[in-house]
Amino acid sequence: MRVGELAKRSGVPVPTIKYYLREGLLPAGVLTSPNQAHYDEEHLRRLRLVRALVDVGGLSIAAVREVLAAVDTRDDSLHNKLGAVQEAISQPGSVELDPLAVRDVQLFFARHGETECADVAESNVTRMLAAALSAARSVGHDHFEELLDPYLEGMRLIARADLEYIARRGSSDAVIEAMVVGTLIGDAVIKAVRRLAHVQVSREVIGDGFDG
Amino acid sequence: MRVGELAKRSGVPVPTIKYYLREGLLPAGVLTSPNQAHYDEEHLRRLRLVRALVDVGGLSIAAVREVLAAVDTRDDSLHNKLGAVQEAISQPGSVELDPLAVRDVQLFFARHGETECADVAESNVTRMLAAALSAARSVGHDHFEELLDPYLEGMRLIARADLEYIARRGSSDAVIEAMVVGTLIGDAVIKAVRRLAHVQVSREVIGDGFDG
Numbered sequence: 001m002r003v004g005e006l007a008k009r010s011g012v013p014v015p016t017i018k019y020y021l022r023e024g025l026l027p028a029g030v031l032t033s034p035n036q037a038h039y040d041e042e043h044l045r046r047l048r049l050v051r052a053l054v055d056v057g058g059l060s061i062a063a064v065r066e067v068l069a070a071v072d073t074r075d076d077s078l079h080n081k082l083g084a085v086q087e088a089i090s091q092p093g094s095v096e097l098d099p100l101a102v103r104d105v106q107l108f109f110a111r112h113g114e115t116e117c118a119d120v121a122e123s124n125v126t127r128m129l130a131a132a133l134s135a136a137r138s139v140g141h142d143h144f145e146e147l148l149d150p151y152l153e154g155m156r157l158i159a160r161a162d163l164e165y166i167a168r169r170g171s172s173d174a175v176i177e178a179m180v181v182g183t184l185i186g187d188a189v190i191k192a193v194r195r196l197a198h199v200q201v202s203r204e205v206i207g208d209g210f211d212g
Numbered sequence: 213m214r215v216g217e218l219a220k221r222s223g224v225p226v227p228t229i230k231y232y233l234r235e236g237l238l239p240a241g242v243l244t245s246p247n248q249a250h251y252d253e254e255h256l257r258r259l260r261l262v263r264a265l266v267d268v269g270g271l272s273i274a275a276v277r278e279v280l281a282a283v284d285t286r287d288d289s290l291h292n293k294l295g296a297v298q299e300a301i302s303q304p305g306s307v308e309l310d311p312l313a314v315r316d317v318q319l320f321f322a323r324h325g326e327t328e329c330a331d332v333a334e335s336n337v338t339r340m341l342a343a344a345l346s347a348a349r350s351v352g353h354d355h356f357e358e359l360l361d362p363y364l365e366g367m368r369l370i371a372r373a374d375l376e377y378i379a380r381r382g383s384s385d386a387v388i389e390a391m392v393v394g395t396l397i398g399d400a401v402i403k404a405v406r407r408l409a410h411v412q413v414s415r416e417v418i419g420d421g422f423d424g
Binding site for chain 2: 125132133144197203
């Protein structure tokens with residue numbers, strides 16, 4: 001297909017596609033005449049992945065380049081690729097970490113046999129968790145870590161649905177694109193659904209009539 | 213206690229306490245001399261709630277005033293108060309809503325017997341969900357709503373743990389403070405725990421060896 005059709009099918013405007021081509025985020029098309037290039041389904045999938053990383057993930061061009069390098073590494077399992085992409089799209093804020101929160105996180109990871117990624121210096125995901133527990137401690141909630149085990153149980157249920165959702169895609173690029181979208185937009189969906197679950201469960205547990 | 217001790221026990225600096233007093237977010241203390249006031253445990257609990265709303269919830273002073281009015285409504289159930297506070301701390305971004313996403317949300321609410329809060333014009337939580345599904349549609353993910361049911365299942369599990377966590381508090385102010393902190397900091401914790409769950413479940417389902 002020509003660049004105009006690529007733009008139409010992907011929803012990405014032509015000037016943006018040309019920018020991605022210049023930045024090397026999208027491989028060049030096959031020239032069919034001196035100023036006309038031909039693109040295929042592979043380009044379309046890659047373009048969708050780049051757009052998800054930029055638009056949904058808010059990644060910089062440099063970060064997108066790193067993610068694509070991880071995606072394109074041969075001899076690596078899909079599981080490892082997904083892990084690398086997940087780290088790239090999980091940027092914890094610059095909260096100061098409370099050593100007690102860091103210890104809570106390490107105990108939690110140890111409890112679940114995940115000692116490999118328990119180091120806050122090594123993993124964005126681990127640092128993100130330690131940052132959230134530090135924030136809880138800073139407002140006097142020292143036992144928030146009690147919630148980690150039930151949270152993991154609920155999230156494992158959700159992760160199975162997520163994995164099914166992304167596994168339905170054909171190519172590696174499409175799987176990873178679905179993971180980026182699913183992870184980041186999924187966070188927002190989960191936030192909203194959690195509030196509905198609170199309303200439902202509070203009605204069941206506390207009841208409408210209980211006077212506070 | 214005097215204002216200095218109130219500051220020490222709450223972790224809120226004296227000038228901030230005086231500002232909250234002027235703004236009417238904290239009831240005046242009992243004057244023990246012309247320029248000395250006495251505060252009690254009630255003040256401490258209210259101060260912790262105000263701080264959670266401002267620091268963790270990022271609410272404006274006007275929004276805090278509204279939440280406190282809801283909390284202080286007599287003849288209302290704790291369940292209804294929790295609902296009102298939850299609406300106040302759930303501000304959806306100003307994303308344009310896709311009518312198809314709105315329809316998906318309405319079907320989802322109907323499926324779960326929650327027709328009362330299914331109107332995006334009436335509920336921030338509903339609008340938040342419709343905004344997230346609109347974002348998914350804008351990047352070509354038209355079937356993201358398939359995930360809503362498993363998400364709700366996982367979130368109900370988590371909501372039970374949340375409700376247990378907040379129900380342990382004694383007073384209505386403390387319950388609501390725990391709900392604000394638990395909801396907002398909990399969102400960040402859940403985001404991080406979800407990533408751990410993805411790693412675990414992807415290892416179990418895809419396996420380390422599967423080549424992508």
